[in-house]
Amino acid sequence: MKVHEYQAKQIFRDFKVPVPQGAVAEDVDKAIVNAESMGFPCVIKAQVHAGGRGKAGGVRLLHNLEEAGKAAREIIGMKLVSKQTGPLGKQVRKVLIEQALEIKKELYLAIIVDREREMPVIIASTEGGMEIEKVAAKNPELIAKIHVHPVTGFSGFHFRKLVYYLGLTKEQQKNFSGLIKNLYKLFMETDASLVEINPLIITDKDEVVALDGKINFDDNALFKHSHILEMRDLDEEEPLEVEASKYDLNYIRLDGNIGCMVNGAGLAMATMDIIKYYGGEPANFLDVGGGTSEDRVKEAFKILLDDKNVKTVFVNIFGGIVRTDLVARGIVNAIKVMEVNVPIVIRLVGTNEEEGRKIIRESGIDFVLEMSLPEAAQKAVNLSKGA
Amino acid sequence: MSILVDKNSRVVVQGFTGREGTFHATHMIEYGTNVVAGVTPGKGGTRHLERPVFNTVEAAVTNWSANVSVIFVPAAFAADAILEAASAGIKVIICITEGIPTLDMVKVKHFLKTTESRMIGPNCPGIITPGEAKVGIMPGKIHQKGRIGVVSRSGTLTYEAVHQISNLGMGQSTAVGIGGDPIIGSNFVDIIELFNQDKETEAIVMIGEIGGSAEEEAAVYIKKYVDKPVISFISGQTAPPGRRMGHAGAIISGGKGTASEKIRILKENGIQVVDTPAEIGITVKRILDENG
Numbered sequence: 036m037k038v039h040e041y042q043a044k045q046i047f048r049d050f051k052v053p054v055p056q057g058a059v060a061e062d063v064d065k066a067i068v069n070a071e072s073m074g075f076p077c078v079i080k081a082q083v084h085a086g087g088r089g090k091a092g093g094v095r096l097l098h099n100l101e102e103a104g105k106a107a108r109e110i111i112g113m114k115l116v117s118k119q120t121g122p123l124g125k126q127v128r129k130v131l132i133e134q135a136l137e138i139k140k141e142l143y144l145a146i147i148v149d150r151e152r153e154m155p156v157i158i159a160s161t162e163g164g165m166e167i168e169k170v171a172a173k174n175p176e177l178i179a180k181i182h183v184h185p186v187t188g189f190s191g192f193h194f195r196k197l198v199y200y201l202g203l204t205k206e207q208q209k210n211f212s213g214l215i216k217n218l219y220k221l222f223m224e225t226d227a228s229l230v231e232i233n234p235l236i237i238t239d240k241d242e243v244v245a246l247d248g249k250i251n252f253d254d255n256a257l258f259k260h261s262h263i264l265e266m267r268d269l270d271e272e273e274p275l276e277v278e279a280s281k282y283d284l285n286y287i288r289l290d291g292n293i294g295c296m297v298n299g300a301g302l303a304m305a306t307m308d309i310i311k312y313y314g315g316e317p318a319n320f321l322d323v324g325g326g327t328s329e330d331r332v333k334e335a336f337k338i339l340l341d342d343k344n345v346k347t348v349f350v351n352i353f354g355g356i357v358r359t360d361l362v363a364r365g366i367v368n369a370i371k372v373m374e375v376n377v378p379i380v381i382r383l384v385g386t387n388e389e390e391g392r393k394i395i396r397e398s399g400i401d402f403v404l405e406m407s408l409p410e411a412a413q414k415a416v417n418l419s420k421g422a
Numbered sequence: 423m424s425i426l427v428d429k430n431s432r433v434v435v436q437g438f439t440g441r442e443g444t445f446h447a448t449h450m451i452e453y454g455t456n457v458v459a460g461v462t463p464g465k466g467g468t469r470h471l472e473r474p475v476f477n478t479v480e481a482a483v484t485n486w487s488a489n490v491s492v493i494f495v496p497a498a499f500a501a502d503a504i505l506e507a508a509s510a511g512i513k514v515i516i517c518i519t520e521g522i523p524t525l526d527m528v529k530v531k532h533f534l535k536t537t538e539s540r541m542i543g544p545n546c547p548g549i550i551t552p553g554e555a556k557v558g559i560m561p562g563k564i565h566q567k568g569r570i571g572v573v574s575r576s577g578t579l580t581y582e583a584v585h586q587i588s589n590l591g592m593g594q595s596t597a598v599g600i601g602g603d604p605i606i607g608s609n610f611v612d613i614i615e616l617f618n619q620d621k622e623t624e625a626i627v628m629i630g631e632i633g634g635s636a637e638e639e640a641a642v643y644i645k646k647y648v649d650k651p652v653i654s655f656i657s658g659q660t661a662p663p664g665r666r667m668g669h670a671g672a673i674i675s676g677g678k679g680t681a682s683e684k685i686r687i688l689k690e691n692g693i694q695v696v697d698t699p700a701e702i703g704i705t706v707k708r709i710l711d712e713n714g
Contacts, residue, residue, distance in 0.1 A: 148524055150604050150634045150671075153531050168676055185529045226523050255670060256523035258498060285668045289660075300602060300668025301576020301631055304657040305699040308681075311660045312698050320661070322668045353578045353585070355547075355561040356449075384585065386561055408582075408700040 036252045039082045041131045042266045043248035050221040052214055053244045057133035066107035067100060069132035075099055079106045082129040084271040086249075087117030093127065096135060103132075128270060136244060141234035142201055143167055144215075146222045149182060155222060157181045157215070159197055163234035189219040206241040214243050225263060226256030275338050282334040284323055291316025292346040293419045294339035294377075296332075298323050298353060298362075306351045309408065315416035318345045332365035336373060347378050349415040351408070354385030363391035367398040378403060378418045382411040424551040424596045425571070425616040425623075426514050426542070427490055431555050434479060434488035434512070435460045436503045437495035439470050446494065446518070446559050447471055453556040458486040479510040490514045492548060492557050497521035500544060501530050504607075508539040515607070516557050517543035524670070527605040534607065541607025545669065547577040547599035558599065560584075568593020570706060571617035573610060574629035575602050575636075575671070579657060579699060583627055586703025592710070595623040602669025604633070610640035618648045625651045625706055628693075632658030633672045633679040638687045645691040651709045653694045655702055656681045 038046075044054040056073065059082065060066035070077050081093030088094050093115045097103045107130060116124035141163030149156040160178045162170045171178055179200040181193050194215060198208045222230050229251040236246045257264045269277050279286035285300065289307075293315050297303035300322045307317040319342065323335050339348055352362050363383060370379070380403040383391045388406075395404050403418070405411035427433075433450070437443040438460025448471060451457050459474050459482040466477030474486070482488040491507040493500060493516065500519040507515045522544050534541055542549060548558010552565040564581060566588040574580040580599055587594065598613050600606055610628060617623045626648070630637035637656060644652050659681040661667050663674040674680050688695050696705050 148528060148604065151639075153605050154528055155525075171676070185525075185532055223525060226525050228524065253524050253670075255497065255521045256525070259523070287662075287665050287667065289662065297578075299576060299578025300672060301574070301579030301629070301657050302582060302699075304631060304661060304667050304672070305579050305582075305655070307661070308657060308659045309698045309700065317660060320665075320667055353581050355564075355578060355581050356446075356559055385564065385581065409698065412698075412700075 036254055036257060036263070036267055037084045037271070038250055038252070038263070038266045039084065039129065039268065040080065040248055041082055041129070043250040044245070046221065046225065046250060047245055047248055050217045052217050052221065053242065054248065055133045055136055055244060055246065057131050059129055059131050060107070061111075061129050063104065063107040063111060066111065066130055066132060067103050070097055070103035071100065073132055073134050076135040078133045078135050079103070079110060080131045080133065081110050081113070081115055081127040082131055083115055083120070083125040083127055084268070085115070085117055085119040085125055087119050088115060091115050091117040125271070136236065136246070137239035138236045139239055140237040142237070143233050144218070144235045145229065145231040145233070146219065146227070147229050152182055154185055155183045155219070157183065157193065157197065157219070159201060161201060163236070167233065183219065189216055204241065207237055207243060210241065210243040225250070225260060226253045227251065228253045275341055279321070279338050282331055284321065284331060284335055284338065286338055287320040288342065289317055289319050291318045292344050293415050294318045294342065294345040294348040296321050296323055296335050296339060296348065296350045298357065302351065302353060306349065306412070309412040310349065310416060313413050313416045315419050318342055329361070329365035329368055332362065333369040336369045340373070340375065340377070345377060346421070347380065347415050347419040349411065350379065350381045351411065352383050352385070354383065354388065354391070356386070358387045359383040359385055359391030360387040360394060363394040367394060367400065370400050380405060380411055380415040380418065382406060382408065423620050423622040424554065425613070425620050426540075426596060426598065427549050427555040427557050428551050429456065429554040431490045431514075431557070432456055432458045432486065432488045433490045433492060433555070433557055434458060434482040434486070436479065436491055436493045436507065438462050438475060439465055440494060443494040444471070449562065450556050453562040455555045455557060458482070458488055479506050479512065483510045483512065488512065490557060491516065493517040493519055495519060501526040504530050504541060505533060508534055508537045508541070512539055515539050515541045516546070516548050517541065517607070518546065518548055518559055519543075520545040522603070524604055527603065531605055531607070540612070542598060543601040543607060545603045546601030547580060549596060549598050550594070551596045552594055560597070560599070564588055565597065566593035569595055569622055569624035571595050571620065571623040571626045572597035572629070573613040573617070573626065574599055575631050575669070576629060576657065579629055582699060583629055583655070583702045587627070587706060590703045590707050592707060595620060602631070602671050604671040609636045611643045614640055614644060614648060618650060623650065625653065625710060627702060627706060628652055628654045630654065630656045630684060631669070631672050632656070632661050632667065632674050632681050633669075635679065637684045641688045641691040641693060644693060651694065651713065653696065653702065653705050653709060654688050655696050655699055656684045656688070657699065
């Protein structure tokens, strides 16, 4: 789960990680009030779940009330388009107004789980404010990776390695010491999957402050953290994906025109792959899961067909524990109560497959039933092209 | 021979009396798996599915010499269940449960390194040695005794591959689902090492997916140590970066873990990679026929 910058910074404050003074606003009047109370110069920052906000015009320095009003009017409600939002952009509903600080130096600091070493790793760089992927590709020597063993936790030598690498002065080290310890504590205690500060700044007074803040949380751990779950902003998520998640369906919308309904994540990805292999474009990833009940099949169809780009539906079910005859009945009953104007290709294999196919064949609905995976995929591709 | 589980395995089911545990234990027993006992805290001393129920794994080990455990307890308690099984001296722990927090698994994984236990999963279909033991949730029927070792990060895609292999008249020595999470008990290398030593396994099918670098590590290992043919498919060639494709572990982040990069490295290390999931079975057959 992602949160907004202002929410991440609130969590930073709770864990005593220094951040600039700031306040969030949802309308222009409140933004102006915030700016006035912050004092000038201050900064206005669009709050959307995407990076690249600065280049997209979503972050501006304000020198007076007039500028504050103008910026707030322009940013609140704008469609912010950056590399990370996709071409449609994201609507800005909130802005964060923050005090502007004098920056002496910009650093980069993050914590993630290193899957290879199976432990948290602190990533630090002297090249703050830049895209870290670019730094990693061009100058990997400018990035330090410090692994922290889960048994020992964050220790003195980790701290020394970091400060020597970052070249911090005595005064700066003192200020950094609490920040890094608390940031590691935050990462572990909130079950974060990513904590990133870019840039982490050193001010003219040698304070160390998180000028930006990003936290992603492990979805699987949210049951432990109800106060974090409350921060979820459904406005930032694709509506069809939100709808799908209500029914425990795993749906991700893509740009193609072949709607896919598959059981199991691996087979769902592989189905998308084979569609692409035969020259088609999948409209989505959709895993209906193991216990494919009639209700879920119905909801899955609703969501698939809500995407107006979909020209064909490809159902690929491998009945393991789930019986294919039950899935077949679910599909038939779902289609009967819905208006479906696109061809549906069905592949049903596994437990009770004969019975399942019989139900499809005798349904009186014009399904394309095909048992071979490559044949079924090719038929779906041809139908999506109007052939 | 086979790997990890066979007819001599003495299986204990953790979360035995729950809905999932009951359903899948029933299928495991029907298949002929030697399920000796179950564990549900608070229900010790009762019987379920004609087997004794214990409060602790330790009691099942002491009384019934259980040496394999399969875990069906809910995600919030699953990490604890793994620790309990390992502490009781269980040799092979198979965790089916989906949705265990990653940082819980980080701690569990480092604890397991101090024990003799080997863990499979979490978020996996389990292990089956056809005709001997089914310890997991896979459909027993599609499997057939044979000489192909199957190892995979996914569930239904593994069934798809197994089905193709069985339909072409070949079978599996053992099929292992290692799970779709970022931190898992055993990786491809661990299982491929076992298949390589197993005299009954003639060829290995490795089904990978986007995210992480387990396939790349396996490729290097295979080139160095494995003489048996390895056939591979990687799913997620069309997956967009930054999106989690169902499995918590299936995500391309920071440009790493893409299918094309994995396929390139596998091919570089002499592994036969098929373009589509439909070609897994026929490719295995072709390679075995070529090798006589």
